[in-house]
Amino acid sequence: MLEITTLRNEKPRVLEGLAKRNITDADQKVAAVISLDDDRKRLQTELDDMLAERNTLSKQIGDLFKQGKADEAKTARERVGTIKDEVAKLEDQLRDTKASLEEQLLDLPNVPHTSVPAGAGEDDNEVYQAHEGDLPVLGEGAKPHWELADEYDIFSLELGVKLTGAGFPVFRGQGARLQRALITFFLNEAHKAGYEEFVPPLLVNEDSARGTGQLPDKEGQMYHVTKDELYLIPTAEVPLTNIFRDEILAETDFPVKITGFTPCFRREAGSYGAHVRGLNRVHQFDKVEIVRVAHPDKSYDDLMEMVDYVGGLLDALGLPFRILRLCGGDTGFVSALTFDFEVWSAAQQRWLEVSSVSNFETYQANRLKLRYRDAETGKTRLAHTLNGSALALPRIIAALLENNQTEEGIRVPEVLQGLLGQAMLVRK
RNA sequence: GGAGAAGUGGCAGAGCGGUUUAAUGCACCGGUCUUGAAAACCGACGUGUCGAGAGGCACCGGGGGUUCGAAUCCCUCCUUCUCCGCCA
Incomplete structure (x- = not known):
């Protein structure tokens, strides 16, 4: 499996190499991988933010209960409830994105060394x-x-x-x-x-x-x-x-x-x-x-x-x-x-x-x-x-x-x- | 194949629902001291991911579930150990 950083940073070399393998739509394939990876990053960040808020609130709920502030705890708990739905949604999206990312990445062969001659067979x-x-x-x-x-x-x-x-x-x-x-x-x-x-x-x-x-x-x-x-x-x-x-x-x-x-x-x-x-x-x-x-x-x-x-x-x-x-x-x-x-x-x-x-x-x-x-x-x-x-x-x-x-x-x-x-x- | 026990950072080993961002010890690395070394002391000390950075998030055998919150509870699979059976 190729590294995404390679696709991002050395795109000309990658495309040149894949051309030697007679892959005609390499450009689109690489672009698709990078775009999926962008999605992945975005989803990951959104998810992490949600989880961070949940972690903070959960900790607060514990403290509030100890202090006997049951009402405030209840409000926080409701908020966590909505976060939970968000988290589940984001997790699904992230899983799907990762799966198709891997699928498309697996579809790309290794980049041939510069010394490899072009050729059909x-x-x-x-x-x-x-x-x-x-x-x-x-x-x-x-x-x-x-x-x-x-x-x-x-x-x-x-x-x-x-x-x-x-x-x-x-x-x-x-x-x-x-x-x-x-x-x-x-x-x-x-x-x-x-x-x-x-x-x-x-x-x-x-x-x-x-x-x-x-x-x-x-x-x-x-x-x-x-x-x-x-x-x-x-x-x-x-x-x-x-x-x-x-x-x-x-x-x-x-x-x-x-x-x-x-x-x-x-x-x-x-x-x-x-x-x-x-x-x-x-x-x-x-x-x-x-x-x-x-x-x-x-x-x-x-x-x-x-x-x-x-x-x-x-x-x-x-x-x-x-x-x-x-x-x-x-x-x-x-x-x-x-x-x-x-x-x-x-x-x-x-x-x-x-x-x-x-x-x-x-x-x-x-x-x-x-x-x-x-x-x-x-x-x-x-x-x-x-x-x-x-x-x-x-x-x-x-x-x-x-x-x-x-x-x-x-x-x-x-x-x-x-x-x-x-x-x-x-x-x- | 049957019965039981257990899987936590390189190793050992605590933690069994919320001051754990996983205690402590050993090992490793950097430093102080020393002619040098040892000892002692100080510091750093997992992997991945997002981020320019600060920092956030995930991972306590794998997967799923309960819960506001799981290393900790439940289910399931895998592996290891002990005993029994079978066997080159």
């Missing part, structure tokens, strides 16, 4: 860095990962259908161990890079889903356990970031760097066909996430550090990848700047997104009430939140299987060999 994203090396060229008979999965007993989608439904892969044998090796590798690296590891709950309450912005907008994305009013997390970002909900940090607490491995659950009814075959898009997948809470002056340094870190992971795995700076039309609603990481999937001959690293500036923090105390002024200010996948497993596995297939078997990246206990995946 994914075709307008900018290649920020290419780490492609020489894209691997596969020989005759190279197979996509879903065929390799059968041949090598890596995972089974059919079994997942039997147990649960479409989009729930069942990893087995060396595939299951490969998965575990990747998780361990990612967590070990995060630990080395100074991220504190958490094992968070996989179900969160409504407040948490609201805090990171999944609610009310993206309700359909999450599995909802209605009996207990809980949501299965679509990403570890939700529990990890909500750790800091309603917190006030000291400047000395920065930098906050945490990580966690969780399964992620996404309902998104995707399209069908080659795009979603195999592990390309599933309802449940494993991911290691890194989250940061940053000082506003430092958050973009932190973002670039995260980008370098994620790139390092892909280098270590020997996967060709590129980094995209998302354009305004493709940048997520709550993000100010997002870098997507895509690995080359050699058999499918296409790029697969494996990570998204974003700075949300104060957009999430405003929702979360995540603040820090400015050491100089002693005032509280909203902190910046950032997160990134490091990394999402299924597409990494897809690329590893495809890119590393040989006549003899599938080569395991060196950094995983010790964890897996084998240097090659072998046919069943």
Whole structure:
């Protein structure tokens, strides 16, 4: 959620930014928010004045009774009676105003960073860095990962259908161990890079889903356990970031760097066909996430550090990848700047997104009430939140299987060999 | 799942219808004293909101109600603790 003071004080920047998201009526929307906020202030002041008078009179009534002046007390009491009606009326108006204010504020996405290019969709994203090396060229008979999965007993989608439904892969044998090796590798690296590891709950309450912005907008994305009013997390970002909900940090607490491995659950009814075959898009997948809470002056340094870190992971795995700076039309609603990481999937001959690293500036923090105390002024200010996948497993596995297939078997990246206990995946 | 108790400022802990704008202690911060530190003393010491400011208003687990007036009474939900049951 954007801050109203930002809308008021930095309106040109806000409008310019929203234009990059192709929001045509941003001007009216911002004006409407400000006008509602004016109403809110006016109502608040009127209400406060009423309450102040009521408080004074109530105190007087007490005194008058003590002094035995019952008549005067009665007059005052009548006056309070009329105030009460006023108060009720004002409270209703204020509640309604606040509700529509919030509704309209939620309708505004984050203001993109100045470096975000304008653009309509994914075709307008900018290649920020290419780490492609020489894209691997596969020989005759190279197979996509879903065929390799059968041949090598890596995972089974059919079994997942039997147990649960479409989009729930069942990893087995060396595939299951490969998965575990990747998780361990990612967590070990995060630990080395100074991220504190958490094992968070996989179900969160409504407040948490609201805090990171999944609610009310993206309700359909999450599995909802209605009996207990809980949501299965679509990403570890939700529990990890909500750790800091309603917190006030000291400047000395920065930098906050945490990580966690969780399964992620996404309902998104995707399209069908080659795009979603195999592990390309599933309802449940494993991911290691890194989250940061940053000082506003430092958050973009932190973002670039995260980008370098994620790139390092892909280098270590020997996967060709590129980094995209998302354009305004493709940048997520709550993000100010997002870098997507895509690995080359050699058999499918296409790029697969494996990570998204974003700075949300104060957009999430405003929702979360995540603040820090400015050491100089002693005032509280909203902190910046950032997160990134490091990394999402299924597409990494897809690329590893495809890119590393040989006549003899599938080569395991060196950094995983010790964890897996084998240097090659072998046919069943 | 059943029975009982409790949720107050960073922590501890009073207050149980109107001198509470929440006592007091500890912690933290500033100062005096000191070569330095400790101790002692003085001061400041929650969050949000409206206001240029003075100051006002709201918040005592969440929500609702009673009352001229609620931290205090009532209802409801949540959480924690104790006991019982079930259980990896």
